[in-house]
Structures are given as structure tokens and as C-alpha cells.
Amino acid sequence: MRFLDIRDTNFDAEFAAILARGEETGREVEQVVLDIIADVRARGDEALLEYTRRFDRLEADSVAALQVTEDEIEYAFAKVKDEEIAALKLAVERVARFHEKQKQETWLSTTEPDILLGQMVTPLERVGIYVPGGKASYPSSVIMNAVPARVAGVGEIVMVAPTPGGEINPHVLVAARLSGVDRIFRMGGAQAVAALAYGTATVPRVDKITGPGNIYVATAKKLVFGQVGIDMIAGPSEILVINDGSGTPAHIAADLLSQAEHDELASSILITTDRGFGEQVATEVERQLAQLSRETIARTSWETYGAVIVAGSLDEAIAFSNRIAPEHLELAVANPFEILPRIKNAGAIFLGHFTPEAAGDYLAGPNHTLPTGGTARFFSPLSVDDFVKKSSIVYFSAAGLNRLGRDIVSIAEMEGLEAHGRSVSIRLK
Amino acid sequence: MRFLDIRDTNFDAEFAAILARGEETGREVEQVVLDIIADVRARGDEALLEYTRRFDRLEADSVAALQVTEDEIEYAFAKVKDEEIAALKLAVERVARFHEKQKQETWLSTTEPDILLGQMVTPLERVGIYVPGGKASYPSSVIMNAVPARVAGVGEIVMVAPTPGGEINPHVLVAARLSGVDRIFRMGGAQAVAALAYGTATVPRVDKITGPGNIYVATAKKLVFGQVGIDMIAGPSEILVINDGSGTPAHIAADLLSQAEHDELASSILITTDRGFGEQVATEVERQLAQLSRETIARTSWETYGAVIVAGSLDEAIAFSNRIAPEHLELAVANPFEILPRIKNAGAIFLGHFTPEAAGDYLAGPNHTLPTGGTARFFSPLSVDDFVKKSSIVYFSAAGLNRLGRDIVSIAEMEGLEAHGRSVSIRLK
Incomplete structure (x- = not known):
């Protein structure tokens, strides 16, 4: 100190x-992760099973067999103490209530004649949540990632968690169920990130991947960014x-x-x-x-x-x-x-x-996924915003286009983009 | 077709x-860009001047001399036709009006006794806007990047634009002034991105870099991501x-x-x-x-x-x-x-x-900076949201902590994080 x-x-x-x-990602880690991603893209489920065998010492005949069953979730509820379930329920409720206030509405501005402008908010269709394995497998991480997604209205929440030897933390399973996670696969590392980003025969492709992980997971998230959305790199x-x-x-x-x-x-x-x-x-x-x-x-x-x-x-x-x-x-x-x-x-x-x-x-x-290392200068806490996207809405009537058309053409001409201008002038009276 | x-x-x-x-970034481009970034971090202004000489054929004694002067901006206004200035003004006004509707307010929830929860919205302090040079130097790009930043309340907007041979498009200068850009440097490429991300003696460090660019610029933005925020990679x-x-x-x-x-x-x-x-x-x-x-x-x-x-x-x-x-x-x-x-x-x-x-x-x-290549599945148009960040607000009175304390300790215990639990129990009556 x-x-x-x-x-x-x-x-x-x-x-x-x-x-x-901060740890800088070495070039070697990046190469290892690039290889794993390429392999999962090429061989899908087969590659996933191999990596899971190798890194998590978990044998399975199929990726479907890696999915956590309803029985296992029921067993977890039976195993966890009632007061613990109550505490997790309270957390889910309170986190949901806070995140409800972050929801943004679709709006349409009708203040101008002949022109309507707006912004449409749509939930992501499917997201993947990464939950670290072993000792760092925390029920609170599940809640903080899954609840905002659920509040946002995400269609399907797919969770992955590496389970060295096949064991999965029962508190994590309880938290996942209470938070509205739809499917859980026992898999982790760069291979799980790759499977979520590109999809395999069994693992569905998602639109965004959130959640913490080790350096391989963080590097994989960085490398698939653009193919899917990711949350901040913590x-x-x-x-x-x-x-x-x-x-x-x-x-x-x-x-x-x-x-x-x-x-x-x-x-x-x-x-x-x-x-x-x-x-x-x-x-x-x-x-x-x-x-x-x-x-x-x-x-x-x-x-x-x-x-x-x-x-x-x-x-x-x-x-x-x-x-x-x-x-x-x-x-x-x-x-x-x-x-x-x-x-x-x-x-x-x-x-x-x-x-x-x-x-x-x-x-x-509030969410516990927060920007670290000085990045609060420009990053925000994980929120409902991370699980929706927006589309601009533009409507012009013929009268609206006639009113603004000449100025649009003027800017198109400044930029030397003639066809832009023509797409307007061809419609003008 | x-x-x-x-x-x-x-x-x-x-x-x-x-x-x-889509173009995949080659490893060679990445290496070139990594070298430029490292060089600008190490040698600052000196490196900037060298790269600007080499890539933009622009000689200057100091980086300060690369800054666009008030005289140059006045000269641009004199050179641009009145109806063009009017069209750009109209664009700035309309874009500002639309983006005003995206502004989010700081809120504090007071519905629960003893506990206040909220979200504080703060503008970024300083942002950098990249404007491509040559033929793709568009006034509309300046407007679409600078106006949302200004509406968000950003403290300082620094624009960079490569000017092969020193020439800068007068429409771009007019658009920059009308949009509220504070400073403009004649520089571009990976070196300009590096200067904005890390700062040099003359170029101030920014919190976020937005705007389109060629493959070197896009790669540089990707590589400085985390050091600063960036907009989507278009x-x-x-x-x-x-x-x-x-x-x-x-x-x-x-x-x-x-x-x-x-x-x-x-x-x-x-x-x-x-x-x-x-x-x-x-x-x-x-x-x-x-x-x-x-x-x-x-x-x-x-x-x-x-x-x-x-x-x-x-x-x-x-x-x-x-x-x-x-x-x-x-x-x-x-x-x-x-x-x-x-x-x-x-x-x-x-x-x-x-x-x-x-x-x-x-x-x-609405903004014309939009997600491409299928990324509208998870990315949104550039908006005021890109130029603010949020902080969660949490206040518990002693009574509030007493009410929820036991459940907090319960979850801390599930996670094996004893010191987390102690920070609560030490305050409980």
C-alpha cells in the first residue's frame, strides 16, 4: 500500500x-483464439466437443448433451436453501425494477407538416451470456446480465458456462432460471464465444454476447466484435x-x-x-x-x-x-x-x-457490470440499452420532399454525388 | 446485377x-498501424509531423501550424455560395432538432423509503471527429458527427482531416463551423487517430473518436478502442x-x-x-x-x-x-x-x-452514420447516446441498509466473497 x-x-x-x-493481450493469446474461432466456424459442434473435452475435461457425445436439463435445474432448486433462493429472488426483482426505468420508447415526431421523423426501439432477437466457471461462477453475474436482457424484451437468452468436470454451481442455475435464461450450455472459453457468434448445428447464433471471462474469453469477444455485438471489455x-x-x-x-x-x-x-x-x-x-x-x-x-x-x-x-x-x-x-x-x-x-x-x-x-480502468470517461454501466437497437424512421410526403428537395440537391452537388441529387429531383414537381 | x-x-x-x-483487415495493415500508433505515443508531435509530411505531402514546422486558422474559416465562408451556406445551415438545424429528442435526462427514483437509486447522464468531455480527405471529404459527415456531440453537451469537439497538399474543402470548413467544431487539425490516417487517443504536446487526448475513414483509419480506431471510445466500424x-x-x-x-x-x-x-x-x-x-x-x-x-x-x-x-x-x-x-x-x-x-x-x-x-453489413441486428445509428455516458447512483440510509443487509450478506456468502459481506454487516445494527 x-x-x-x-x-x-x-x-x-x-x-x-x-x-x-491492465493486462495487455499478447499476440500469442490472440493467435490461439483466432485458431479456435476458425476451427469452430469450420467444424461446428465437432470442434466444440473436442475443445470442451480438452479444456473442461468434459466428455459428451453431442453438443445437445451439453445443454443443462430441466431436471438439473429442479435439482439445483432443491439443493439451494430457501433463504438463499429468497435473496436471489429479491435481487432479480430489484434489478428488474431498476432496469425497467431505463427502457426507451419508440417515438415519432409529428410537429412538422408533411414529414414524420422518429426512432424505433427493437429488442435484440437473441443474446448470449457468458458466465465464468469454477470459483468465479457467480449467481450475481447471471442476474446482472440476464435481467436487463429480459427487461429489454430479448427473444431468447442463451447462457454458456464452462463446467470443469461437468459440475455446475447450483446458485448459478437458480439465478439463471429466476432471471429468465432460456437455455444453458455447459461450455466456455473462446470456443463458446465462437459458437455463439457464428452458430453451430446445435448452438444458435446470437446478436450480442455479454458477460465477464478470462483473457481467452475477452480476446475472443474482441475478435468476434462486428460479427456480433459485445459489452465492454472489463x-x-x-x-x-x-x-x-x-x-x-x-x-x-x-x-x-x-x-x-x-x-x-x-x-x-x-x-x-x-x-x-x-x-x-x-x-x-x-x-x-x-x-x-x-x-x-x-x-x-x-x-x-x-x-x-x-x-x-x-x-x-x-x-x-x-x-x-x-x-x-x-x-x-x-x-x-x-x-x-x-x-x-x-x-x-x-x-x-x-x-x-x-x-x-x-x-x-443498478447493474454491477461497470466500466473499469478509466473507461468510465466514455463507457456506461451495462443496461437495457445494450439489449435493444434503434432504427431511424423517415417519412416525406410529396409536399415534404418538394419543400426540402432543393436544399438536398444542393448538398448532393457540393459533395459531387449526382445520383443522390437525382433521386430527389426526379420526384420533384 | x-x-x-x-x-x-x-x-x-x-x-x-x-x-x-466486407473487407477483412489484413495482418499487414494491422502491423503498419500498430507501428504508427506506437511511434505517435513515443514521439508525439514529431512523429505526427513526419507522417503528415510523408502521407499527405504537407510540410509544417509544428503541429500547431497544422491547425486551421480563423482566417481560413472566414475565407471558406467567403468562397462558398450563399445558397450552399443556407442549405448547410438548414441541415445543421434539422439534424440538431432531431437529435435534441434523443437526449436522456438524469433521473433519481424516490419511490422507496431510505433508498435512492438513479442514473446520471454526463456528456463526454472531449471528442475527436475524423473527416476523410480528398474526394470523400463530405460536409454532411461533419454535420452528422459534430451536431450530435454538440447537442449532447460535449465540452470540446476536435476535428481532424487529412489534407493532401494542404488543401481543405471549404464546404467542410463551413459545415464544421456551423456544427460547433472547436478546433480542426490538418492531419489524418492512423497517426491522427493515435494522436487523438493518446494526446501529444499539441493535440489533446479525447474520450471518443467517431467518423468514417479508410482501412488504416478503421484499423487504428479498432486498435485504440478501450483507450478511447469509438463509434461502430462502418x-x-x-x-x-x-x-x-x-x-x-x-x-x-x-x-x-x-x-x-x-x-x-x-x-x-x-x-x-x-x-x-x-x-x-x-x-x-x-x-x-x-x-x-x-x-x-x-x-x-x-x-x-x-x-x-x-x-x-x-x-x-x-x-x-x-x-x-x-x-x-x-x-x-x-x-x-x-x-x-x-x-x-x-x-x-x-x-x-x-x-x-x-x-x-x-x-x-436522423443521423446518416448507420450500421452496415448486417450489424443493424445489434448496432444503432450514431446518436446523442454516443456522446454521453452514464453513472449509476446508489444511496442507502442506515435504515435502508438494515432492511436489505441480510440478503446482501446471503448472496456474498454464496459467492464466497466474505469481505463483501463484512462491508455490509459491519454497518448493521
Whole structure:
């Protein structure tokens, strides 16, 4: 952990080490993934079965046999505790309710005579949701990807999840059912992404693929982008807490550690106007670290990419926050709504002393898929918008075209596009 | 041109040749572009000046000297005819008015006690607009990229345009000024994209780069994606006209040619339920082709990627359209609004017999930057949405966290993320 002062002359240099934590895709990974994609396009189901055998140690006679059955889902419901099902249901409900508010309507403007202009919103027909396997197989990821798709009105939601050895997390199955996933295939990696992007005899081609994954999955998504839509490419997770000396150091320390336990590359940063408070938080982090089951991961993250920064004023802290555009931003200050309008770049903003980021991770309502690594400058949280597309609507009557025709022809002529102009003038009286 | 019947057994095979027209980026192009990007990151202005000298034959002592001056813009206004300025002004006004309707408001939901949830919409701080040089330097491209950015509230719009030999199209300068562009640099290619993405001593770093360009520009945009936002990667342009035998063959022929004149890779397709009408359109295309200044381009496009398709019914034609997801779709039928709700995938939809696509290209109002090559399945037209980003807002009071805390902890436990749970339980009473 670095204890820094933003007013020090070497601050930028010191902080640069924390920012430089994204993994660059090596050319070798890209070549491996390109080969897998080409193979799945060429040999379809057969290639899928081979890769699943090789990478997931899962044998199957057919891709259809990789599909999760109704019985397996029922078994998962039987296995999961009632209060857990209730918690997942609550999460699905709350996430659905929040995302309902993001829905945009088709509109048609009728304010101008002879001309109608509008925008039609249509759900994607079919989407694929990638859910990582093994330990990172999280029911909350399923909810955060499937629910916005369902709210958007997507026709079919196809989920893929690698299941090393065939085992699939029952909480994930329960979450998938509660979120409205239509089909689940036990497959993962670049091969699953390729199958969703191009379709095989058994796996249907989708219009968009969302969801987190390892470097092979992320690279595959990047490479099929354009053939299908994808959500943002997520990097390691991060949190920035802005503090003014108010609140409880132990609470802030717990929030920093909730981020740090994700993985070694996660970054947890506190920026405070109160040096003493910052010191207390640092002490608390050490104390709490020793009690964590994921201590090793959290400690590595905190030691490598953690920081407590002292700022001269809240203004300085806010400017810093806008510059790094954090994925998660906690405004752990006495008057969080007062500074909200000055936040320009952040994936999700958690206000006040009783809104730990974890609330947003699971069931507050907003999506937990957020732009990382400073990309909140231009990316938005995953939303219903990701699962619809728009078409412009243009209608001119003969009178409308007559009114605007000459100006259209004028611009066509400037551009030397004669046939454009002719398609208008041929219709003019 | 192919004259096909959708009911023929070999239709799909015949049509496949038309669909297979996208250019794949070669590995060599990618390597050249990677090198240019690395060089601009390393040497900044100096590298920019070298590439501009080499590729655009433009000498300058400094990058600042590449910036278009106020005098040059005034000179452009003096050189462009008054009626042309009026036409461009009309386009800017209409495009602005349409895009105003796309603006989304920040919202905060206050329906639940103790918990506030919302979404904050913030304009991007600075964007870069790429405008191709030479013959494809179109004022309409400037308008369609800059106006949505301005309407969104973007802080600064930086435009780049390669100017082989230093010359810049005066219509483009006028359009840039009318659209609210703040600064214009005479530079292009992968080097301009790299400069905008990473910033140099003179060129400011932007948050997003939009606008069309050649294969080097498109590849550069793809490679800097993630460092900055980009708009969709546009392929060659296309139009599909759906017809029911109503209307005038010469009009439809003119519309098909307005697309074909763009470039040799453009694709113009008519699908009609009336074989005789289709034959008349084909004859008309031949007749009009001979009269075009861009005959060679249009003829190559029409002969290679043009088609007249006979369908057994409007239903068949609509299903075909939804399958290929055209960039531009004309519903040249007697009752276009009747079939509108059945259109699922299209960039822009032009309804009726007096709405040639060219109207939408210039000044109807909607954007002319549209998803090509079937990507209307999941991409939307360029819009105000591209120039803002969203942040989720979450506020819990102590009572709110107490109400939901146990369920949050329950999900954290399912996921084995103990520190997530602790950040909540440490605050619970």
C-alpha cells in the first residue's frame, strides 16, 4: 500500500504504478483464439466437443448433451436453501425494477407538416451470456446480465458456462432460471464465444454476447466484435473512496477490502482530506485483512495496487476522481449529494456512509457490470440499452420532399454525388 | 446485377456472393498501424509531423501550424455560395432538432423509503471527429458527427482531416463551423487517430473518436478502442428497397443508383412482389447509369453487388429484410406504416414513395452514420447516446441498509466473497 499526498511533486509518478495494471493481450493469446474461432466456424459442434473435452475435461457425445436439463435445474432448486433462493429472488426483482426505468420508447415526431421523423426501439432477437466457471461462477453475474436482457424484451437468452468436470454451481442455475435464461450450455472459453457468434448445428447464433471471462474469453469477444455485438471489455475491478474525515475508519477499510478480495489485480484507493482518518483506515485494513478467508488475494491486491492519498481539499479529491474515472466511487462524506453534480466520470457512485459498494454488487438495483480502468470517461454501466437497437424512421410526403428537395440537391452537388441529387429531383414537381 | 427469385432453391447460394463483400483487415495493415500508433505515443508531435509530411505531402514546422486558422474559416465562408451556406445551415438545424429528442435526462427514483437509486447522464468531455480527405471529404459527415456531440453537451469537439497538399474543402470548413467544431487539425490516417487517443504536446487526448475513414483509419480506431471510445466500424454502404408493385420504377432505380455511386463495394438491392416492376427497374437502372458522372463506380457496384429479387409475398420480402438487416431500408409500398412494426433489423427506414434515402443522408434530421453489413441486428445509428455516458447512483440510509443487509450478506456468502459481506454487516445494527 502506498500512503501518498496528492500535493507532493512526485505524486503523479508514484501513482502511475497503480494505474499501470491492465493486462495487455499478447499476440500469442490472440493467435490461439483466432485458431479456435476458425476451427469452430469450420467444424461446428465437432470442434466444440473436442475443445470442451480438452479444456473442461468434459466428455459428451453431442453438443445437445451439453445443454443443462430441466431436471438439473429442479435439482439445483432443491439443493439451494430457501433463504438463499429468497435473496436471489429479491435481487432479480430489484434489478428488474431498476432496469425497467431505463427502457426507451419508440417515438415519432409529428410537429412538422408533411414529414414524420422518429426512432424505433427493437429488442435484440437473441443474446448470449457468458458466465465464468469454477470459483468465479457467480449467481450475481447471471442476474446482472440476464435481467436487463429480459427487461429489454430479448427473444431468447442463451447462457454458456464452462463446467470443469461437468459440475455446475447450483446458485448459478437458480439465478439463471429466476432471471429468465432460456437455455444453458455447459461450455466456455473462446470456443463458446465462437459458437455463439457464428452458430453451430446445435448452438444458435446470437446478436450480442455479454458477460465477464478470462483473457481467452475477452480476446475472443474482441475478435468476434462486428460479427456480433459485445459489452465492454472489463479489466480488473477498482474502488475509489472520497472522504472528508467523517464516518468510521473500520467501515471504509471493509469497503476497500471488499474490492481487494476480488483478485490480485484489483485496486482499492482512499482519498481523504483528513490525514489522521487515512492513517486509521490503513491500520484498520491491516487488522481486518488478518481475519479474511481470502486474505492472500486481498493482501496482494492491497499491497500492490492499494493506496491512501491525502488531499488538500475535497475539490482536489474530486478532480483526482474525475481524472482516474473509477469503476466504483464511494462518496463517504458528510454531504454526498452536495458534491454529486461535480462527479464527471464514474461507473457507479455510492453516496454516504451506509452505502457500501457491495450493496450495488448484488441487489440495490443498478447493474454491477461497470466500466473499469478509466473507461468510465466514455463507457456506461451495462443496461437495457445494450439489449435493444434503434432504427431511424423517415417519412416525406410529396409536399415534404418538394419543400426540402432543393436544399438536398444542393448538398448532393457540393459533395459531387449526382445520383443522390437525382433521386430527389426526379420526384420533384 | 443478379435477377433472382427468392423461392428458387439456389437463392441462398446465389445471394451469398452479394453478402460476402466486407473487407477483412489484413495482418499487414494491422502491423503498419500498430507501428504508427506506437511511434505517435513515443514521439508525439514529431512523429505526427513526419507522417503528415510523408502521407499527405504537407510540410509544417509544428503541429500547431497544422491547425486551421480563423482566417481560413472566414475565407471558406467567403468562397462558398450563399445558397450552399443556407442549405448547410438548414441541415445543421434539422439534424440538431432531431437529435435534441434523443437526449436522456438524469433521473433519481424516490419511490422507496431510505433508498435512492438513479442514473446520471454526463456528456463526454472531449471528442475527436475524423473527416476523410480528398474526394470523400463530405460536409454532411461533419454535420452528422459534430451536431450530435454538440447537442449532447460535449465540452470540446476536435476535428481532424487529412489534407493532401494542404488543401481543405471549404464546404467542410463551413459545415464544421456551423456544427460547433472547436478546433480542426490538418492531419489524418492512423497517426491522427493515435494522436487523438493518446494526446501529444499539441493535440489533446479525447474520450471518443467517431467518423468514417479508410482501412488504416478503421484499423487504428479498432486498435485504440478501450483507450478511447469509438463509434461502430462502418463497412461499405447498402440499400434494400421493398416494393409491392406500387410506385414509379424510375424513382426506385434512382434510389438504387444513389447508393451504387458511393463506391464499388456498395450494394443496392430491390425486392419486389411484382416481377414486371422489377424488370422495369432493371431497365431504368441501365438507362440512368449512362447519364451519371460517376457511372464507372456505380456500374461496377451494380453489376457486382446489385440485385433485383422477386418475392412471393410482402411477408417473404420482410423476412428477407430482417435477415439481412440492411443499413438503409426503403419501404416503397402503398401502405408503408402498415408494415413498419414488422421490421426488426434496419439502420434507417424510409417510408413511402417520396422518401428517397438521399433525404436522410443530408437533412431530414436522423443521423446518416448507420450500421452496415448486417450489424443493424445489434448496432444503432450514431446518436446523442454516443456522446454521453452514464453513472449509476446508489444511496442507502442506515435504515435502508438494515432492511436489505441480510440478503446482501446471503448472496456474498454464496459467492464466497466474505469481505463483501463484512462491508455490509459491519454497518448493521
